[in-house]
Amino acid sequence: MKKVFKVIFFFFIGLYIVIQLFDSMDSPAEESTEFETEDIDRTDTLEQELMVTHKRVWRDHDDSKREVQYGVSSLTDYSSFYFRDTVNVAEDGTEKTFWHNFYLGLYTHDKDLVKPLEDSIHVLAESRNISGEELVYTVVSLVQDIPYNYILSDDSCSKHTDHPCVPNQRYGVLSPVEFLYSLSGDCDTRTVLLFTLLKNMGYNPVIVNSAQYGHSMLAVDVPTEGDYFDHKGRKFYFWESTATGWLPGMLPPEMSNKDYWTIILDYEYQADPTRSY
Amino acid sequence: MNTKLTLLAVIEILTALSLGVAILAATYVLMKYIGKKRYNINQNNQAFGILTASILFSVGYLVSGVIHPLLSLFRILATRDISTLQLAISFIGYGAIYIFMAFVVALLVCFLGVIIYNYITPIDEITELKNNNLAVAVVVGSIIITLSLMTSDGVELLIESFIPYPAMYPK
Numbered sequence: 001m002k003k004v005f006k007v008i009f010f011f012f013i014g015l016y017i018v019i020q021l022f023d024s025m026d027s028p029a030e031e032s033t034e035f036e037t038e039d040i041d042r043t044d045t046l047e048q049e050l051m052v053t054h055k056r057v058w059r060d061h062d063d064s065k066r067e068v069q070y071g072v073s074s075l076t077d078y079s080s081f082y083f084r085d086t087v088n089v090a091e092d093g094t095e096k097t098f099w100h101n102f103y104l105g106l107y108t109h110d111k112d113l114v115k116p117l118e119d120s121i122h123v124l125a126e127s128r129n130i131s132g133e134e135l136v137y138t139v140v141s142l143v144q145d146i147p148y149n150y151i152l153s154d155d156s157c158s159k160h161t162d163h164p165c166v167p168n169q170r171y172g173v174l175s176p177v178e179f180l181y182s183l184s185g186d187c188d189t190r191t192v193l194l195f196t197l198l199k200n201m202g203y204n205p206v207i208v209n210s211a212q213y214g215h216s217m218l219a220v221d222v223p224t225e226g227d228y229f230d231h232k233g234r235k236f237y238f239w240e241s242t243a244t245g246w247l248p249g250m251l252p253p254e255m256s257n258k259d260y261w262t263i264i265l266d267y268e269y270q271a272d273p274t275r276s277y
Numbered sequence: 278m279n280t281k282l283t284l285l286a287v288i289e290i291l292t293a294l295s296l297g298v299a300i301l302a303a304t305y306v307l308m309k310y311i312g313k314k315r316y317n318i319n320q321n322n323q324a325f326g327i328l329t330a331s332i333l334f335s336v337g338y339l340v341s342g343v344i345h346p347l348l349s350l351f352r353i354l355a356t357r358d359i360s361t362l363q364l365a366i367s368f369i370g371y372g373a374i375y376i377f378m379a380f381v382v383a384l385l386v387c388f389l390g391v392i393i394y395n396y397i398t399p400i401d402e403i404t405e406l407k408n409n410n411l412a413v414a415v416v417v418g419s420i421i422i423t424l425s426l427m428t429s430d431g432v433e434l435l436i437e438s439f440i441p442y443p444a445m446y447p448k
């Protein structure tokens with residue numbers, strides 16, 4: 001028995017040394033102590049056009065302070081809203097095809113309209129020397145930091161009082177530009193925005209939905225550990241985007257059955273042909 | 278090379294190894310104690326050896342379900358503003374609690390399997406094992422292994438439910 005204790009003791013010593021190495025790998029705490037995440041809005045009227053400027057300050061996954069500022073005009077917001085509200089979605093009778101075509105339509109329409117935020121992220125990345133997979137963490141943490149809002153297709157907001165609620169939105173989703181303008185987003189509003197941003201920035205995002213769990217998540221092929229699925233020879237890790245603190249590869253325990261998740265839109269604009277939704 | 282990922286992999290390996298050694302040693306000692314003290318079974322009894330091997334596999338398999346939640350716990354703790362010592366103590370402390378819980382559940386599954394089958398079948402499995410009946414040992418061992426395979430997802434979910442995951446989106 002003494003030998004067992006000796007072996008376990010040495011394993012713990014080794015574990016402690018590796019943990020110390022792991023912890024020392026984190027970037028030095030840049031302004032990591034005291035600050036509040038904030039959203040400072042400004043509205044300017046330029047002739048007939050209203051310009052809303054959002055300044056977001058948030059904590060990245062390593063506790064670093066991040067800050068971006070971007071503007072969205074009311075005309076851009078209206079253009080995006082009009083597209084979403086009137087688009088004819090090609091259907092074949094399955095929900096998967098419907099959502100695939102709908103998300104793809106939103107992405108195609110808004111991919112150039114999210115440039116102001118994208119440019120601001122690039123400026124941040126250059127000034128703080130963030131690149132590669134680290135930038136994916138920064139982008140996702142930015143979206144996670146935006147408080148959750150219900151986006152409903154009907155007027156049942158009275159049943160959802162724990163978070164702000166936006167009623168009567170077609171299909172219960174806002175487009176990426178509408179989300180950036182209003183900062184109101186539910187699960188798939190967030191995943192479509194993240195897909196748009198990350199795809200524009202050259203990454204390989206995937207949107208996965210679950211009919212059983214009634215939820216939408218992002219999946220990315222960053223190197224990490226945890227819950228993943230294989231797709232086109234790569235490992236894609238699930239990433240929850242509706243709240244802060246979630247890391248890639250962490251499926252919420254109540255949604256941990258991977259058989260219930262289906263690829264709706266991947267980085268090559270395809271859906272998973274093998275699974276229904 | 279992704280150094281952080283390499284260190285995470287080393288942490289996973291070390292956690293799994295220390296977990297494996299501790300759990301298997303504890304199970305083996307327990308089985309030896311039960312066999313010798315309670316049922317007076319000879320150490321050369323092959324049937325009891327098969328049963329012990331089945332229980333060792335089942336306990337190891339069930340407790341291995343803790344590794345993934347433990348790694349998630351480590352990653353969550355690592356994002357918090359705490360010192361390395363606090364991180365290591367929290368990880369090892371929480372880890373010990375979760376492993377102990379999984380260990381107890383695993384033992385319960387194994388022993389309940391033997392007791393229930395002993396009750397519902399006409400033969401007395403314990404006596405047969407004592408008499409070195411290999412056929413009975415293989416059957417009881419298979420039952421224990423199958424039960425552990427069937428309950429492993431539940432054990433993992435049980436441990437996951439204790440991991441301090443971030444707040445979830447509203448239902």
